[in-house]
Amino acid sequence: MKHFSANSLHTARAPKSSAKKMIKISMIIIAILIIAVFSVALMSAFKTVRNSFKHATVNFVSKQVWTEMKRDAYGNVNALLLGYGGATHDGGYLTDSIIVVSRNPELGNISMFSIPRDLYVKSPVTNGYGRINAIFTQFMGRNGKDVYASASGTVAKIAAMLNMEIPYYATVDFTAFQGIIDAIGGIDIVVPETLHDTTYPNEANRGYITFHIDAGLQHLDGATALKYARSRHSTSDFSRSLRQQLIVMGIKEKFLGSGVSVAAAQQLYEQYNSYINTNVSLAEMLRTVQYLHALKDFTSFGFTTNCSFQNYLKMPAACFLYYPDRAAFGGASVMLPMGANVNAIEHYDQMQTFTRFILSHPAFVQQKASIEILNGIDKSLARSKGMASTPFAGQLAVKLKRYGFTVVNTENTPTPLSWSYIMVNDVQSGTDYTPTLEALQTFLPFSDIRYATRTLTTGEVMHNEQMMFDGTTISVYLGADYLLGSAMFSGLVQKKFSYEL
Numbered sequence: 001m002k003h004f005s006a007n008s009l010h011t012a013r014a015p016k017s018s019a020k021k022m023i024k025i026s027m028i029i030i031a032i033l034i035i036a037v038f039s040v041a042l043m044s045a046f047k048t049v050r051n052s053f054k055h056a057t058v059n060f061v062s063k064q065v066w067t068e069m070k071r072d073a074y075g076n077v078n079a080l081l082l083g084y085g086g087a088t089h090d091g092g093y094l095t096d097s098i099i100v101v102s103r104n105p106e107l108g109n110i111s112m113f114s115i116p117r118d119l120y121v122k123s124p125v126t127n128g129y130g131r132i133n134a135i136f137t138q139f140m141g142r143n144g145k146d147v148y149a150s151a152s153g154t155v156a157k158i159a160a161m162l163n164m165e166i167p168y169y170a171t172v173d174f175t176a177f178q179g180i181i182d183a184i185g186g187i188d189i190v191v192p193e194t195l196h197d198t199t200y201p202n203e204a205n206r207g208y209i210t211f212h213i214d215a216g217l218q219h220l221d222g223a224t225a226l227k228y229a230r231s232r233h234s235t236s237d238f239s240r241s242l243r244q245q246l247i248v249m250g251i252k253e254k255f256l257g258s259g260v261s262v263a264a265a266q267q268l269y270e271q272y273n274s275y276i277n278t279n280v281s282l283a284e285m286l287r288t289v290q291y292l293h294a295l296k297d298f299t300s301f302g303f304t305t306n307c308s309f310q311n312y313l314k315m316p317a318a319c320f321l322y323y324p325d326r327a328a329f330g331g332a333s334v335m336l337p338m339g340a341n342v343n344a345i346e347h348y349d350q351m352q353t354f355t356r357f358i359l360s361h362p363a364f365v366q367q368k369a370s371i372e373i374l375n376g377i378d379k380s381l382a383r384s385k386g387m388a389s390t391p392f393a394g395q396l397a398v399k400l401k402r403y404g405f406t407v408v409n410t411e412n413t414p415t416p417l418s419w420s421y422i423m424v425n426d427v428q429s430g431t432d433y434t435p436t437l438e439a440l441q442t443f444l445p446f447s448d449i450r451y452a453t454r455t456l457t458t459g460e461v462m463h464n465e466q467m468m469f470d471g472t473t474i475s476v477y478l479g480a481d482y483l484l485g486s487a488m489f490s491g492l493v494q495k496k497f498s499y500e501l
Contacts, residue, residue: 067281067283067284068284069167069168069280069284070165070167070168071105072164072165072359073165074104074359074360074362075104075105075106075362076102076103076104076359076362077102077103077104077105077168078100078101078102078103078164078165078166078167078168078359079100079101079166079167079168079169079170079280080098080099080100080101080151080154080155080158080159080166080168080169080170081097081098081099081100081101081169081170081171081172081248082095082097082098082136082151082154082169082170082171082172083095083096083097083098083171083172083173083174083177083229083244084096084097084136084137084171084173084174085173085174086173086174086175092137092173093136093137093140093150094117094133094134094136094137095117095132095133095135095136095137095154096117096133096229096230097114097229097244098114098115098116098117098132098133098158099112099113099114099115099244099248100112100113100114100115100158100162100164100166101113102358102359102362104362107362107363107366108297108366109297109299109362109363109365109366110297110298110299111298111299111301111358111359111362111365112248112298112299112300112301113162113301113302113303113318113355113358114242114244114300114301114302114303115132115158115303116132116302116303116304116321116335117131117132117133118131118132118133118333118334118335119131119132119303119321119334119335119336119337120132120329120334120335120336120345121135121157121161121345121346122345122346123135123138124153124156124157125138125139125141125142125153126138129345131334132157132158135153135154135157136150136151136154139151139153139154147171147277148277148279151169151171151277151279152169152279154169155169161346161348161351161352162348162351162352162355163348163352163355163356164352164355164356164359167279168278168279168280169278169279170276170277170278170280171276171277171278172276174226174230176276177222177225177226177229178222178223178225178226179222180222180251181220181221181222181225181226181247181251182221182222184251184254185254186219186220186221186222186225186254187219187220187225187247187250187251187253187254188217188218188219188220188250188253188254189217189218189220189246189247189249189250190216190217190218190246191213191214191215191216191217191218191228191246192215193215193239194212194213194214194215195211195212195213195228195231196210196211196212197210197211197212197231197232198210200227200230200231201230211227211228211231213227213228220247220250225247225250228243228247229243229244229247231243242300242302246300248298249298249300297366299365299366299368299404301317301318301358301404302316302318303318303319303320303321303351304316304318304319304321305319305321305322305323305335306319307319307322307402308398309398311394312394312397312398312400312401312407312410315397315398315401315402316401316402317401317402317403317404318354318402318404319402320337320338320350320351320354320402321335321336321337321338322335322336322338323335323336324336324341324342328342329342337349337350337351338350354402354403354404357403357404357439357442358404361435361438361439361442363435363436364404364435364436364438364439365404366435367431367433367435367436368406369406369426369433369436369473369474370406370408370471370472370473370474371400371405371406371407371408371440371472371473371474371475371476372407372408372409372410372411372472372474372475372476373393373396373397373400373407373409373410373475373476373478374393374410374411374412374413374475374476374477374478375391375392375393375410375411375412375413375478376412376413376415376416376417376420376477376478376479376480377392377416377417377478377479377480377482377483378416378480379416381416381480381483381484382483385483385484387483391410392478392482392483393410393411393412393478394410396443396444396476396478397410399443400440400443403443405439405440408472409472413477416479416480417477417478417479417480418479418480418481419448419479419480419481420444420446420448420476420477420478420479420481420482421446421448421449421450421477421479422437422440422444422446422448422449422450422474422475422476422477423450423451423452423474423475423477424437424449424450424451424452424473424474425452425472425473425474425475426452426473426474427451427452427453433473433474436473436474437449437474440474440476444476
């Protein structure tokens, strides 16, 4: 194979066979990327061939032969990932994994929303009610096991449920999932907590086996990763969803870290053809190459019931579901959206509000700025309003955590405040926190935004106040106007936990 230096690329042209090989390898990686959230894996193709071709062929093709992927009103490319057992498994087309993926090409941010399989919904196939994980298999039955038509129908249901545009999908079964991870040599993930499941299903004898994995950094082969993703009896459905997202991120890190060999890529491509179904066109895959250099991070959300309205530290983002009384559902354990009940199942307002908020503020999601809330409401004023024991800072912290903000502290100010304001403490880094401030102002339309003029150490005094920058990016100060001042706060304070955007 002839090699070219960077300086010779403008005068020399790669042989056609080499160019074809380059494109083939690139397409292999791009295709597999659909599994690991939209074309992340192509970066490994860059690493494999850059010393030979400086990825000139890939860049040329992606600029000249391409179709831009469809974007929503906020500039995001959205897709639905569905994982299921396959024809050889019991309930083979019940979707164990339902993950909505939103990628902002310019920002390089990917947000993932896991939908629990036990969410109770109205079926667009039968017009009856049941768990959302049955929608795909119902479509498969009606469509003669046409995966593409069934995936499209499932996408339409979830897009309507979340009130978002989802033009793309990808489906993968257990065999492909396990084979892909083995083909790349396994993945490394940090297991957040020890998992011990004594009732993991044993496909061989329709019984159970014990699956155990310790907390900490673990190397997972395909079989172990599948067990880790599927285990459901030892932890909540919420943590199970996040485990699946951890594995997706582990695949991404393997591609972007050490890279994947051409031989592995070829094996993946064969599995892609056999087991992966997607409506992303080749031309659209090619176009995504333009944005891979900007890929920075993943953010995981999982719609969940694990709410703690009394302690903001225990409030997870996307907590908009609850477990209704089993008696109303024939003894079945199902989930409903908050606001829904047995007589009104389809009530997705809060889920839609959350989804719209995250999609419309992708830069805020990416910044992950740390926030503290300081209550400066005078106690006598609160007492006069019958709210002497109201934890204003804690309540606001719960709301913000629920919508994806990173709240790290709440406390009272030393003296009462008349007016509310927001202080940006991190001025030395030069980071523009406008996206986070705009997201905050959706909840708290404070007109007073201040910036720290310098970092003070313990003992220094400015404007008669002793201050110390402790690493918290943004401070929200609540004054008397938060309780009294204007109608914009009335719903936020009086409606204890029901504030919606």
